[in-house]
Amino acid sequence: MKIERNAKAQVPGQRSRRRKWLEIGLAVLALAAAAVFISRQGGGKAEVETVTVSQAYPSQNYTLLNATGYVVAQRKAALSSKATGRLEWLGVLEGSRVKKDEVIARLENRDVSATLGQAQANIKVAQANLEQGQAELLDAQQALKRASELLAQKFIAAASYDSAQARYNKAKAAISAQRAGIAAAQASAQSAQVALDQTVIRAPFDGVILTKSANVGDNITPFSSAADSKGAVVTIADMDTLEVEADVSESSLSRIKVDQPAEIQLDAFPELRLAGVVSRMVPTVDRSKATLLVKVRFIDHDPRVLPDMSAKVAFLSKPVTAGDKAAVTAVQPSAIATREGKAVVFVVADGKLRQVAVSSGRKVGELVEVGGVKPGDKVVANPDAKLHDGQPVSVAKK
Known part of the structure; x- marks a missing residue:
């Protein structure tokens, strides 16, 4: 009996185990290829492009x-006072509606108000002086009349008559001066009233307050850029x-x-x-x-x-x-297909197609008016003849 020492030893069952591992490897490769194929084919679903149903206006x-x-x-204005002073009261906020000549704000005006009161008192003094002058004029007029009668009867000298005449003329001239004094006092009062009005800010027209640039306590200096002062108080627009x-x-x-x-x-x-x-x-x-x-x-x-x-x-x-004022539902003309002689669109919902019959109308710009769908629906663009109701699809990524 001869033993071959160069021959490889054969382990029992070794060939069957190799064949088994080879079959497993081939199965894994087949599964991987199938997975790649399925992923590329969208899981067996048809891939479609969609457009959105929108609203359009016929005026296009x-x-x-x-x-x-x-x-x-x-018509818009930035309101301020002509006078300079501290803002004492502000009666509006942003968004307030105001009427023409309505008081919006007010500066401190006690000094100007006192000046106005003094001017008004001067008017009363001048009017009292006029009343006194008128009384003196009446007395001088009566004295002149008596002197004229006595002179005609030669009971007094001509000098006495001349004195009465001079007194009358002087009283008459005083009346003119007193009336002029009243006019001057009234002018002073009017000037004081204007100065007082300039401390009050009024609305120049009906409008709405847009912005508020100052607060109570701020110094308002409309014609200066002094530190810590404000120019405009509010901005108003009609x-x-x-x-x-x-x-x-x-x-x-x-x-x-x-x-x-x-x-x-x-x-x-x-x-x-x-x-x-x-x-x-x-x-x-x-x-x-x-x-x-x-x-x-x-x-x-x-x-x-x-x-x-x-x-x-x-x-x-x-x-x-x-x-033409109301919006209409519209879609791109390419999304409308014909099935059995009827105009339809394919709405994509939950990964499936839903065939919807539509009625097409007038063109609105590049779109066409449709009925049967609502704005926001996703419909298939350029549907081919193979698409049908209920078919599962996947939306192509743009």
Whole structure:
């Protein structure tokens, strides 16, 4: 019996274990390949692109030009007193509505008030002097009459008559001086009244208080920049004169004219559309921006409109009718498909398609008016013929 020493020893069951591990490895590779394939294919779901159903306004069909700007008040004033003094009383806050000539604030005015009282007292003194002068004039007039009668009867000398005549003339002249004194006293009182009125701040027109720049106790010095002093006390604006100032490129000026209808949209309230009209065009071009300032007046007024709000202006070829003021539901025309002779869209919800019949209407800009869906719905863009109701889909990432 011969033993081969160079031959490899064979362990029992070794071949079966190698085959088993090979089969496991091939299965893992197959599963990995299947997972990659499934992930690339979206889990077997069709991949679609979607668009959003939105709201559109019919006025887009006759919009000639769009511009941006800000709301400003045509009539606006910073109120202060002509006098200098300490603010004693302030009767308004930001947002307060005031009427014309309503007292808004008052400075300390005891000194000016005392001067007015003294001037009014001087008027009474002058009036009393006039009354005394009138009494003296009446007495001199009667004495002159008696002297004239006695002189005619030669009971008195001519010198006595001349003395009575001089007294009468002097009393008459005193009346003129006393009346002039009354006029001077009245003028002084009027000057004191003006000085007193200058310590009171009144509203120059009906409006709303926009800002409050001073508080009670502040020194008001309107014509000086002294330290720790204030100029204007409040700022007021007439809300009935609000308008939008928009910059329009000079290359687009041919599409705008005075009294042209416009539609104003506020950034703060996108759903609010207000009618306006071009009131005037400032006849100066900004050379640095190559734009012209166009002012659009509000026709529709809303209490929510405030100065310095951002606004968009659509310049129109015709006024917006009542039927075109409301927004309509619209979608891109490419999202509408035909199934069995009917217009439909495919709404994507919860990873599945829902076929919805729609009624299409007029075009609104680049969109088309539809019924049967609501704004915010996600619908398939450019649906192909293979899509059907209830089909699971995945939305393509843009």
